Amino acid sequence: MKKKKQSFKQPPTTTAAATINLKSLIHGNSLFFDKLIEFILARFYLSNDDVKDAKPWFQGLSKVAKATAKQRTKENITKAHHDRFNLEKSHAITLYLLKQSIENEKIVNKSNIDIDDDNEEANIKLIMNLDGDNRGDWMKKKKKKRKLSKAKELERAKRLEEAKKDLEKGEVVAKKHLWKAAIIRADGIKVHDNSRLLKQSIHKGKKRHKKNVEKWKEMEESKEKMKGEKQQTRAVNIAKRIHQKKMRKIAKKK
Template sequence: MAETEEEEYESSHSDEPKSTSFSSLKDLKNLIHENSLFFDRLVDLVPARFYIYPEDPPHPGYYGMSKSAKAAAKKATKENLKKAHRARLDPENYASTLELVKRKAEKEEQEKLKEGEAEQLEIREDNKAATYEELRKRLHQRIEKLQASRKEKKDSQKGKRKRAEVAGTQSTRDSVPQEAPSAKRGKEDVEKVKKDPEEDQSSNLEFGRVKISVGNEISKDRNKKIKESKAHLLEKAQKLQSTMQDPEKGQVVATEHSWSAATSRAAGIKVLDNPKLLKQSLKKDNKQHQKSVQKWKERTNLKEKALEERQQVRKEHITQRSQQKKDRLIAKREKKLLRPGFEGRKDGFINI
């Protein structure tokens, strides 16, 4: 009886349902695989340019370009299009949409992995806890830098003060008259003073000007000279012309004057020795002077007229004010003499 019951239990709890579940899982896997193949075929039917978004940015256009730059850009785009067309038709370079999608997915995964590695490295670097000794070293280095900068500032300030003090002492020395030198040092100082001007002259040479000691030498202090008037220059020129016309001394004077004029012109000084030109300039100056005198007179007359007009207006205003004041006083007096309810003025008292 026990054996029969066991057989019945085994028959009732046999592996038949297990086989059915296993077969159903297999069918599901096959179905998913078939569906995936079907979708892959559908993806292959769609062109890659419509399915995958291009990584390169769109063409910005030719706006704002010059003619030459525009032509070069157009030429480059044409060449790129030709190359792309050839690469598309080449059977070796051919890739289906599905393959391109897989490549893109692989590339994204690689980029994600690289980014994850970089983040992990950063986290590791940040997690490296600085020890107490390292922090202490950094603090000491910072303190040393600050102390060095303070020392430099102090040194610079001290240097400025010393320079100012030295400059002050030098100025006081220059202002205070020095004592007379001793007998022995007196000769040496005199010799030095004699030598110094020669050295200064050699150092301050001016090569632009030629100095020739013929006739009247050009004075060094010509800038300090008072400017001669044109009338005086005209007299001089006339005298010089008369002496040049002299049969005995004329030739010598002419040669001397020509040399002196040439030297002064070479030195950059104007030579006014032509009486005709001097007369013309004098006439011009006189005319200009007369014009200026006339203008000044007109200006003074206009000023006087303006002053007279102002005075006249002032007088009129004063008379008007005085008249207005009188009129106001008269009106006030008449107002006081009037009686309310009666016509006319009050001549006297009623009950006399």
């Protein structure tokens, strides 16, 4: 007797569950696909032509007109595709347009600066002179300036103190100096404008220099002393070897 083949049929419950899972997956990913579609620029899938010419190969055209219209459409699609990835035509790139809009906003914001007070105008001119072009560029491009000596800084501090004592221009000079010092400190550079501290610093520097000179002299003297001792030891050793060589020759002759 032939054995009957058992046919295993999938229960209806599992099939229904699989269908439900598939639907839920499609529904869950629909938002993701919608977002992806939003990234495609509208001009790549919408025509700028009139509605009448949107489908020029509709029923009723001759074969030649239909073929010409299709060929033109193909050429337009290919050209649009090439323009999209062509860096020379960067005006077609959304990122470039976004950057341009940001730059335009910056230019507008700079041009819309209103100056009401004369002191503010003077301060802005001071900032412009410091950075060369504008404050933003100055903060980005930190120009390396030559470091002044303490003596020159002391002279400058003394001149500043004398200018501050002037009854007419003292207040203006003090304000300008405060602004300039604040800008330089904001850039992380120290401002030396206190004559008393500068004098102390110069005095300490002289003392330090004197100590360093003394140490250098001691080092040079010790080097010369060691050099002399080595030369003396070498001369003694050479003399000993010569004497020993002579004594060996005398002993051989005997």
